[in-house]
Amino acid sequence: MFSMGILFIYVTGMFLSWKFQATSCLIVTLLWFGLLFTIPESSLSLYGTGNVDKARQFLMSVRRWEDINEIGHFEDEPSNVRQGDQYSDTASVHSFLTSIVWKPILMVTALQFFLQLGGVVPIICYAHDVFKIAVGEAANLEFYLVIFGAVNLVTTFVGGINMDQKERRLLMLVSQVLLTLTLVMLGTFVYLRDNQDIKIIQSCEWVPNVCLIVYIIIYPVGVGTVPGILSGEILHSSAKGFSNSVVMVLTSIFGFLTMFYFKLTIIALGPWGLFWCFAVITFLGLLFSYFNLP
Template sequence: MTKIKRTHRGNLAAYTCGIACGWTSPEIPKFKEDGSPLVAPLTADEESWVGSLLPVGAAIGPFFAGIAADKIGRKKSLLLAIIPFLIAFGLACITKTVLYLFILRFLCGLGVGIVFTVLPMYIGEIADDDVRGQLGSFLQLFITFGLTFSYAAGPYLDIKTFNLICLVVPLLFIILFSIFIPESPYYLIQIDKEEAAENSLMKLRSATAKSVSSELHEIKKSVEDAKANKAGFLDIFATKSLTKAFVISLSLVFFQQLSGINVIIFYAQDIFKDAGSTLAPEISAILIGVVQILSSGLTPILVEKSGKRLLLLVSAVGMTLSLAVLAYYFYLLERKEDVSSISWLPIVCLISFIIVYCLGFGPLPWAVLGELFPGNVKSIASTCTASFCWAIGFLITKYFSLVADQIGKSCSFGIFSLFCLFAANFVLLYLPETTGKSLQEIQELLSK
């Protein structure tokens, strides 16, 4: 339990990412009102840029993260990742122009990109074998905590007060993480600080030097093997198994983004408002956040029992059905049919979508990524996959409103539903089960 509690302090960085991702849902409506602190209310085009600049920053962040993690260590890289959030939330308190909004959303994205790259790496290196799977799944859970905070507090606080409160979590992370959490023993071995690595491992395991000596030896061997077989980007295509692993990783995050998740998270209140939901949009968004927390909490339990492949398959099928029904609802709405008797339907659809997303396609593509690659290419593969993921996220978030205006929300959600169906087929046909298998077994599966 001590191991898990200590690592949760690191997940305050994920909590901060969640706040940043959910920030647009309650805040953008305020900047569109007549009482907006901006010189002029946000236009539709400006709104799309505010929503989509976070994915732009997040696509760039992993490249900084990969360099920083090797040069200054995992711990300092995570502390560095929090600085953009502090600047962004500070800017939000005083913003008067749209340019400030653009800058702060890009900075949030930069921080998100670094955290998403370094935090899983750090957790994977410090976690004991018996809790590694659980701790990896907690990343998604803490993100949903942050999202729900934005959904719950944002609509009821003025812009300045809300963003001052947002500053508290990253500041708390800096204090707790810098004082109580040690550097990764893997990194310390990499830079030839064996004594520091031993002390770090003793603190992480709450054990004596004798108790950790065996694990320290394994870490040294792993680091030596990685140095001896150090690889670059092109080495990913050197073998059939690595190439297939890379294609699977890119495909999973591609389908994750084409499910429309970022559109739903960033514009939750607007979607409920457009759907004519019987609940107030802000209440509906809070409900979505609570459901995310509950369903994300189930993933660490289910993944060990059911395996990742089955959960991903159930997730894809569930998202397909949820979005198809939502698309049909918007189709009736666009035809000006009377939908008052089924005004509850958008809430049910989005709740069911969020549940199955959080059980599978939310956290598991990243967990699968961590298992598909050997240590010598894992860093470069993770960086490329994370960057690709957020680049797709930018395109969808930026152009969703424009496309939806042209073809209607019914067609837009119908297209998302179709991609979820493609995702189900991909998982069924091409994804091997990685749960409970060693790296060697996974590589042999990929080679077939």
């Protein structure tokens, strides 16, 4: 949905002023808020509160089971049925201090740290400024943004489908290697173009476009999807609600800091230094994934 929203902003930005664009986003947000009231309670929550009949009806409607007996194998699994005191999604202070709870939290938080500070979020959200830095004042800059957003949407969809069919650690490592190389190449091109009078560099204005498109193709394959999937798999079930809250808060803080200091980083390091900085952080994330990711 994030990728679809980004593409929506890129497309509307071609035709609407920021005021009408903000209004269109408000309308979509209100529609989304209204749809929230149509979401039913989950089967796990219904089982936990003793509403077994409603839980069964929910499972039959969602999984399209025609015979109620098909629910039998689902209810026989202890992990799926938690009633009364057996159902708990909160963690006490003591349980949080145990390694089986905080180690997965640290793992997922570290992956999100390198994801956020590695430049993905500002490159997508500040794509207009990034393309101006990389390409210059091109007449068809908005068209590049739409292509960029469309590629991001398609690759995110394809990456999500294929995630269960591939080795996630390998996908993570390969994507981080390629992202690092792409950022290094992009930063080097911008540096040579702006500081060196090399004719062949001046005539290769297509290079940054290719780098950015390759970047957004690679991102959803591993870096953009693996941390989220691991969050649902390795966070301990006895403290999943608390653990997810911690990870989401820290991820939001990392994203905010990256966005807040984006333009300050350009001023401090220069446009090429920005891409090199992102490359270094992505490479550090690669080392972390290599030594710690299961």
